[in-house]
């Protein structure tokens with residue numbers, strides 16, 4: 001079946017080193033079809049995609065240069081200052097670029113499908129929202145379209161791999177195929193992937209998903225740009241007001257007459273899908289704004305932790321002996337430091353320094369989390385790494401003089417990557433919760449206000465859970481639970497997919513292998 | 518010794534490629550409180566000639582694989598030298614070692630584990646070439662395809678993964694990888710023992726063909742004597758880290774000199790059933806390599822062991838019982854006593870070793886042993902029961918030690934063609950092994 005479409009099989013093996021490009025040139029149609037659809041998808045949301053991409057690049061740049069600065073700073077402060085300078089200029093260039101991308105029209109933006117407006121005369125058609133719809137419907141339409149777009153885009157990326165696999169890959173079969181095929185029948189794991197995609201969508205398209213913008217509603221509600229029009233029933237006319245002023249009259253503080261609950265409008269005709277916060281800000285917008293920073297901080301933390309854990313696990317397993325013991329001692333030392341204490345100390349020391357201000361304090365948190373979480377991951381993957389290091393193919397590579405670094409990368413890493421993914425996805429949940437908990441504790445910990453952070457919403461509504469303003473704590477809490485559950489589901493899916501025994505039906509062996517993992 | 522060396526160089530006009538001198542490989546045992554080291558390879562010397570297939574046979578745990586791995590520098594020798602073309606390779610490191618590695622490659626036992634499942638066959642075979650920066654990528658690819666056909670696989674296998682191959686095919690891939698760098702010397706570590714019998718023969722034939730084509734020198738490690746007999750020019754038989762016997766394959770199989778080789782060979786069906794060699798079953802199990810015998814490594818199980826003169830008149834059955842009893846005592850002396858047992862010992866409540874009574878009854882019941890023997894056994898039994906098996910072991914050693922228990926033999930020439938054997942019985946004052954074995958087995 002595959003051979004009829006796979007030109008590679010029909011011909012004798014080529015002696016030339018054919019590249020993917022040359023294979024595409026030979027059989028361009030499948031690739032062309034895929035690229036065409038992908039192109040349309042990207043064009044639709046070019047601005048948002050570029051913006052999100054630049055955001056990630058910026059975070060990475062800051063992470064890398066920040067770490068370099070700190071390390072180099074130990075040796076030479078002038079060099080460190082140089083790195084700092086580079087970082088600042090690069091970051092400002094990136095911010096400029098990002099501002100430019102905001103000018104690129106995107107289809108699923110609030111300009112195309114606006115949802116804010118007023119009813120001239122208090123009833124009838126709405127002035128402002130898309131097609132004169134009620135703001136709730138206009139917003140819901142945009143939200144659904146954005147989510148659908150994200151899901152389609154993710155699927156299409158996966159589809160790209162399928163096209164490659166079927167038409168352009170020289171290998172008819174690869175071990176990855178098995179993993180993917182198993183994931184395709186793993187409902188629980190797919191649930192995890194969908195949740196992950198949804199939250200990533202919030203991070204990427206968050207600005208378009210909220211009923212209003214973080215800028216207007218939260219960060220600078222008293223600027224001229226932040227004026228909104230509404231129908232004043234008392235005067236019977238359409239008036240304008242600062243968003244901040246409107247917020248002031250839309251607080252949810254737990255009493256019946258001062259509460260804007262989920263799926264309701266406030267007095268200014270603004271729709272609040274998740275209700276408002278105690279200060280009248282829109283909770284949904286707040287959550288969307290928080291998604292980006294929460295995900296970036298979690299991403300940096302878990303990336304750093306995984307990198308350290310994976311690298312050190314391989315070094316431990318490959319060299320064993322005193323090196324292994326050294327890493328173990330280091331890990332134990334780090335574990336013995338209470339993380340909260342460390343976070344408080346670091347936050348205090350770096351408060352109001354440039355390092356403490358990157359990503360509104362989130363960068364420092366991410367680094368502390370990354371540096372303190374790796375021992376747990378390391379312990380989890382050291383076993384598998386030791387096992388791989390025992391395999392004869394590692395000996396074979398040593399016997400022809402392969403460099404240790406390449407042995408670790410080619411012959412060990414692929415086998416522990418699955419475990420790393422599993423444990424990383426599971427500890428990511430913990431990091432998200434801890435991050436939220438930190439914002440919850442407040443007092444200069446966590447991401448500094450007014451930048452939205454999920455935990456802060458939980459903490460703001462803490463005292464109001466039993467009253468009409470229950471939504472302030474409950475909804476962010478539930479979302480965190482959902483994300484953590486999704487992460488765990490994803491980890492479970494990966495675990496089952498990489499377990500070679502999981503579909504053989506040999507019950508005993510399956511459990512044995514599962515227990516070993 | 519020197520006479521033998523001379524002969525190896527002239528005979529057949531083959532020069533020495535690998536010369537192993539007093540090689541030792543110990544594991545652990547460093548530090549003040551560590552257990553004694555495991556002596557996996559304990560002072561071994563031999564030579565491998567260019568172009569030959571040198572067999573290394575032994576039970577599992579005899580150190581044959583460790584020896585093979587040490588020869589290709591996968592393990593660092595504890596002591597001794599490995600001369601490759603006259604150059605000591607145990608001292609190489611860094612770039613020199615890497616360069617040398619091209620000359621010596623290895624084929625591994627388990628085809629399931631020897632190939633990285635996440636790489637395609639092409640990548641696997643090309644990897645040694647890339648590691649050594651061999652020519653261009655294009656050339657490496659050509660070479661990999663060439664090697665695939667050399668080992669009897671097809672070019673289209675290039676883009677497949679190891680999962681898609683059978684054990685025999687995987688072993689062919691392993692062989693192709695080992696040959697990629699055009700080595701002179703290849704260690705074959707039980708290359709066929711994990712394969713089906715039907716496939717074994719094909720792989721052996723392939724190895725022979727490749728040897729002829731590329732002038733390879735093999736070290737063929739096996740536990741299966743029949744495979745060795747088929748493919749090897751010369752054979753060394755290992756037991757507990759030591760070479761017991763070494764010689765031309767034909768000669769060694771026809772007229773084994775060492776008692777260990779004789780007992781091994783007695784176990785395989787012989788082509789000539791009229792030859793009256795009885796099957797010798799070895800008693801007991803090999804001793805722990807952490808605690809090898811002081812004298813001949815084989816002395817705890819040897820059916821031709823030299824007994825002390827004072828006990829010349831003892832029957833074989835009694836000797837057998839004594840040796841088995843000594844083995845039981847040795848086992849006891851190796852056990853570490855837990856804290857509770859040590860406390861019991863102090864309090865005189867120790868009873869853990871009371872089963873020694875049973876052992877004595879089992880072994881000596883119905884035997885007509887002279888008083889000197891029974892006395893010695895009795896007192897040893899008491900000491901073991903009292904929780905002191907070490908002392909019992911010492912006492913038994915002092916009472917029953919013959920030369921085999923006391924002294925290490927030397928590997929010495931036993932024929933004109935260079936056959937060597939590690940046994941005291943080759944000294945003129947002792948009866949040669951074959952006659953002893955003949956007599957002792959006839960007695961049964």
Ligand code: SF4
Pocket residue numbers: 775776777813814815816817819820821822823921926939940941942
């Ligand atoms: S030296 Fe003694 S124990 Fe060793 S093989 Fe020869 S006869 Fe047997």
